Amino acid sequence: MIDWTLNLLANGLLGFSVWGYIAAALVMTHITISAVTIYLHRHQAHRSLDLHPIPSHFFRFWLWLTTGMVTKAWSAIHRKHHAKCETEDDPHSPQVLGIKKVFWEGSELYRKEARNQETLEKYGHGSPDDWIERNLYTRHSRYGIVLMLIVNIILFGMAGISIWAVQMIWIPITAAGIINGVGHYWGYRNYEPEDASTNISPWGIIIGGEELHNNHHAFPGSAKLSSKPWEFDIGWFYIRVLEILGLARVKKVAPEPVITPGKQEADLETLRAVIVNRLHVLSHYCRDVIAPVVKDELHKVGSPLERARRLLVRDQSLMDDVAKKRLDSVLERSVALKTVYQHKLSLQKIWQRSNSTQETLLHSLEQWCKEAEATGIKRLQDFALSLRGYALGTPSA
Numbered sequence: 001m002i003d004w005t006l007n008l009l010a011n012g013l014l015g016f017s018v019w020g021y022i023a024a025a026l027v028m029t030h031i032t033i034s035a036v037t038i039y040l041h042r043h044q045a046h047r048s049l050d051l052h053p054i055p056s057h058f059f060r061f062w063l064w065l066t067t068g069m070v071t072k073a074w075s076a077i078h079r080k081h082h083a084k085c086e087t088e089d090d091p092h093s094p095q096v097l098g099i100k101k102v103f104w105e106g107s108e109l110y111r112k113e114a115r116n117q118e119t120l121e122k123y124g125h126g127s128p129d130d131w132i133e134r135n136l137y138t139r140h141s142r143y144g145i146v147l148m149l150i151v152n153i154i155l156f157g158m159a160g161i162s163i164w165a166v167q168m169i170w171i172p173i174t175a176a177g178i179i180n181g182v183g184h185y186w187g188y189r190n191y192e193p194e195d196a197s198t199n200i201s202p203w204g205i206i207i208g209g210e211e212l213h214n215n216h217h218a219f220p221g222s223a224k225l226s227s228k229p230w231e232f233d234i235g236w237f238y239i240r241v242l243e244i245l246g247l248a249r250v251k252k253v254a255p256e257p258v259i260t261p262g263k264q265e266a267d268l269e270t271l272r273a274v275i276v277n278r279l280h281v282l283s284h285y286c287r288d289v290i291a292p293v294v295k296d297e298l299h300k301v302g303s304p305l306e307r308a309r310r311l312l313v314r315d316q317s318l319m320d321d322v323a324k325k326r327l328d329s330v331l332e333r334s335v336a337l338k339t340v341y342q343h344k345l346s347l348q349k350i351w352q353r354s355n356s357t358q359e360t361l362l363h364s365l366e367q368w369c370k371e372a373e374a375t376g377i378k379r380l381q382d383f384a385l386s387l388r389g390y391a392l393g394t395p396s397a
Contacts, residue, residue, distance in 0.1 A: 011156075011157045012153070012154060012155045012156040012157035012159070012160060013154060013155055014155050014156060016156060016159075021156060021159045021162075021163060024155075024156065024163060025162075025163045025166045025167070028066070028163070028167060029166060029167060029170040030208075031062060031066075032062065032063070032066045032067065032167065032170055032171065033170070033171070033174060033175075033206075033207055033208040033210075034059075034208050034235065034238060035059035035062050035063050035066075036063070036067075036171065036175060036208065036210075037207075037208035037209055037210050037235040038051070038055075038059065038208070038235055038238060038239060038242075039051065039055075039056060039059035039060065039063070040059075040063070040069070040071065040074045040075065040078075041078065041210070042223050042235070042239070043056070044071055044074070044075045044126075044127065045074070045075040045078045045079055046220055046221055047126070047221075047251065048221050048222055048223035048250070048251055048252050048253075049223045049239060049248055049249060049250045049251055050248065050249045050251060051242070051247065051248050052242075052246070052247040052248065054247060055242060055247050055248065060128065060133075060137065064136075064137050064141065064144035065144040065145065065147060065148040065151075066144070066145065066148055066167050066168075066170075066171075067144075067145070067171050068141045068142050068144055068145050069141070069171070070114070070137065070138050070141055071127050071128055071133070071137070072120060072124040072127035072128075072138070073113075073114040073120060073124070075123070075124055075126075075127055076119050076120045076122070076123035076124035076127075077091050077110060077113045077114065077119065077123070079123040079124075080113070080119050080122075080123045081093075081180075082217075082220055083123070085194075085195040085197075085217070086184070086194075086195045086196055086318075091109055091110070091112075091113040091119075092106060092109045092110070092113075092176070092180040092181075093184060093196075094180075094181050094184050094185045094196075095184060095185075095196050097109075099181055099182075099185045102176075102177070102180055102181035102184075103177045103178075103181035103182065104177065106172060106175075106176025106177045106180050106181060107171075107172035107176045109176070109180075110176055145164075145168065148164060148167065149161070149164045152164045152167075174206070174207050174210075175207070175210070178200065178207065179200075179207060179210050179211075179213060182198075182200055183197060183198055183200055183210075183211075183213035183214075184196045184197055184198065184213070185198070186198060186200070187199050187200045187201075187213070187214070188202075188214070189214045190214055190215055190218070190227055190228060190283060191214060191215070191217075191218035191227075191279040191280075191282070191283055192279065192282050192283070192286075192313060192314065192315050193214075193217045193218050193279065193315070194315050194317050194318075195217055195318075196318055197213050197214045197216070197217035197218075198213060198214050199211065199212050199213060199214045199215060199231075200212075200213060202228070202230055202231045202232070203231070203232050204225060204226065204231070204232060204233045204234055204235065205232065205234045208234060208235040209225045209226070209232075209233035209234050209235035209236060210225070210235070212225040212226055212227070212231060212233055215227045215231070215254075218254070218279045219253075219254035219255070219279070221252050222252060222253045222254040223236065223239060223250045223251065223252060223253055224236045224239075224250075224253045224254065227254065255276050255277050255280070255393075256277075256280075256393060257273070257277040257280045257281070257284075257390060257393070258273070258390070258391045258392065258393030259386055259389040259390055259391070260389040260390075260391050261389060262389070263388050263389040264388065265366070265388060266362060266365050266366050266369065266387070266388045267362070268358055268362060269391055269392055270362075270365070270387075270388060270389075270390050270391070271358060271361055271362045271365055272392060273390035273391050273392045273393075274350075274351070274365065274387065274390050275351045275361075276392065277390065278348075278351045281347070281387070281390070282313075282344070282347075282348070284383070284386075285344055285347065285383060286312075286313040286344075288379060288382070288383055288386075289340050289343075289344075289377075289379045289380055289383050290312050290313060290340055290341070290344065292379050293336050293337060293340050293377070293379060294309050294312065294337070296336070297334045297336055297337050300333070300334060301330060301333045301334050301337070304326075304329060304330050304333070305330050305333075305334075305337075307326070308326050308327055308329075308330045311323055311326065311327040311330075312327070312337070312341055312344075316345075336377060339375055339377060339380070340377065340379075340380055343368070343371070343372055343375075343380060346368060346371075347368055349364075350364050350365055350368065365387075368384075369384040369385075369387060369388055370384075372384035373385075
């Protein structure tokens with residue numbers, strides 16, 4: 001009996017090799033991040049999909065075991081992050097608090113905000129409130145990780161302690177540190193929402209698709225985080241598998257622009273399509289108008305334009321005074337650049353006039369197209385023609 005107990009402590013019931021332990025740790029942490037992105041993020045916080053009770057409760061139980069996070073707290077904090085993004089009320093903005101603090105102390109910031117009852121009450125609506133949530137998952141949120149430690153030791157022996165330690169730091173590093181920190185500080189941007197969100201990598205595998213953070217902030221209600229053909233969202237792959245099995249139902253994905261070729265006049269459908277697809281419109285404007293004009297003007301303006309070219313597509317709310325002065329200096333050196341940039345700003349103002357009637361907005365859109373065509377800039381004229389062709393379409397999953 002003593003020998004069996006010692007052997008159990010040394011090797012566990014499974015008796016894996018070193019590589020077996022590594023594989024087990026990777027699989028278990030991947031399940032955890034999948035539970036975060038599918039259950040907490042896309043299902044609970046944003047309601048972009050419905051989950052069958054079987055995967056829903058499995059994810060809830062697994063997160064209790066591996067993180068001790070409470071569904072209501074996580075959803076509330078994330079919703080507040082979107083509502084107050086990059087402001088002093090944002091629970092974890094590196095633009096406000098600094099990248100070092102958010103990266104290294106992200107879990108502490110989460111725990112601090114989780115104690116804010118005002119946040120929980122205002123943003124935590126719709127979270128599970130059944131008997132097991134009230135009496136176990138929320139009331140005894142730390143019991144799960146203790147149970148996980150015991151299970152790991154039984155399965156893997158003393159190596160289970162190391163596996164448990166990896167599990168415990170996985171979410172604080174990947175979610176609290178990388179997504180909340182790096183995902184608002186460094187990376188590439190497909191879209192220009194009014195925040196500093198970035199895509200960390202076009203291949204969302206390690207963090208379940210959450211690497212595509214800029215895409216998510218552009219379309220927070222979408223169950224699919226990938227946007228471009230070369231991007232991959234493994235969380236979306238799992239959701240599609242669950243949907244095929246009848247265990248999930250996708251409610252919403254990001255809109256995709258539909259353009260009717262040859263349409264000569266904007267109508268109310270054009271207006272609605274432009275507003276719905278406004279981030280796509282801006283992305284296309286930057287790609288089809290600003291980028292070619294920058295290329296044409298680069299030899300005239302020189303190195304100042306090379307250093308300031310990213311500012312031409314960045315939202316003004318994200319620029320400090322130094323950046324604004326640098327941009328103004330470049331625009332004064334090129335009439336063409338100044339024209340296309342001013343037209344970008346005036347185009348944005350159309351969908352920012354929330355108090356205007358549809359007829360007023362439609363008139364503004366048609367007026368914008370006429371003024372763009374009158375500039376004589378071929379790229380701007382072509383874009384105005386394509387803008388009139390925008391139509392509402394059904395997003396493809």
